[in-house]
Amino acid sequence: xxxxxxxxxxxxxxxxxxxxxxxxxxxxxxxxxxxxxxxxxxxxxxxxxxxxxxxxxxxxxxxxxxxxxxxxxxxxxxxxxxxxxxxxxxxxxxxxxxxxxxxxxxxxxx
Amino acid sequence: xxxxxxxxxxxxxxxxxxxxxxxxxxxxxxxxxxxxxxxxxxxxxxxxxxxxxxxxxxxxxxxxxxxxxxxxxxxxxxxxxxxxxxxxxxxxxxxxxxxxxxxxxxxxxxxxxxx
Numbered sequence: 673x674x675x676x677x678x679x680x681x682x683x684x685x686x687x688x689x690x691x692x693x694x695x696x697x698x699x700x701x702x703x704x705x706x707x708x709x710x711x712x713x714x715x716x717x718x719x720x721x722x723x724x725x726x727x728x729x730x731x732x733x734x735x736x737x738x739x740x741x742x743x744x745x746x747x748x749x750x751x752x753x754x755x756x757x758x759x760x761x762x763x764x765x766x767x768x769x770x771x772x773x774x775x776x777x778x779x780x781x782x
Numbered sequence: 783x784x785x786x787x788x789x790x791x792x793x794x795x796x797x798x799x800x801x802x803x804x805x806x807x808x809x810x811x812x813x814x815x816x817x818x819x820x821x822x823x824x825x826x827x828x829x830x831x832x833x834x835x836x837x838x839x840x841x842x843x844x845x846x847x848x849x850x851x852x853x854x855x856x857x858x859x860x861x862x863x864x865x866x867x868x869x870x871x872x873x874x875x876x877x878x879x880x881x882x883x884x885x886x887x888x889x890x891x892x893x894x895x896x897x
Contacts (some may be wrong), residue, residue, distance in 0.1 A: 772824030
């Protein structure tokens with residue numbers, strides 16, 4: 673059962689523009705959400721997180737938005753840079769469980 | 783600070799052969815995870831340790847998979863015998879404590895190919 677879904681397997685944006693990556697979850701027990709970035713031949717690296725008591729968390733060019741009623745979160749990258757090209761995984765945690773989405777491959781074109 | 787170390791990075795074996803993966807977590811991290819990541823999918827938890835204790839192994843195929851974390855530091859994941867469907871990347875991660883507001887730090891993974 674896919675409790676965390678990233679419906680867009682890939683996304684391509686121009687350098688300098690905004691990248692928006694989306695994630696949906698089904699389990700209302702999840703109360704902490706994370707985004708990981710993965711380069712080829714490396715393990716995922718933590719990027720940014722948000723607790724369910726918040727609806728927004730910002731860290732530099734990266735902002736995560738959480739809509740609990742819709743069970744939806746998104747990652748905004750502004751401005752996008754070619755070095756941001758990677759696979760981005762959404763993860764949801766709660767009740768001693770963590771689930772990952774299938775990932776979205778972001779390509780930022782110079 | 784050293785990250786999570788895994789070895790080997792790549793392994794090719796024939797089906798029915800045994801294979802073992804090793805992981806050394808970040809110093810001081812009590813919680814250790816083993817994940818399997820199939821192509822085009824996200825990581826799926828196999829087993830989670832709190833110190834030496836396996837607190838969640840519900841997704842570990844126990845007929846062929848085994849894991850240990852002696853002394854609560856490094857860990858070994860074994861498959862015996864391997865099947866074609868076991869081809870995947872096996873990721874080890876560690877965190878200060880269990881799931882919750884504690885980020886997991888991943889190693890580079892071991893890419894297993896079973897032929």
